[in-house]
Amino acid sequence: MLLDPLINRPNRVVEKQRMIQASRDPIYLSNPGAKIYVRAYYGLFAFGMLGAVYGMVSLIKGKPAAE
DSSP, rough: OTHHHHHHHOOOOOHHHHHHHHSSSSSOOSSSHHHHHHHHHHHHHHHHHHHHHHHHHHHHOOOOOOO
């Protein structure tokens, strides 16, 4: 049948639950690969905030007066 790989899958809930409960990391860092996603998010957030602050500072400073 076409959907057999989706329907007849092994139940890995207990294995994943043991892995997460044995971890000493915060829950959002306990999954494999989660640290990569969180660090990428922090990096993009910092880049966006720096860009916003740079834009605000350049708006506050304004253009130099033409003579």
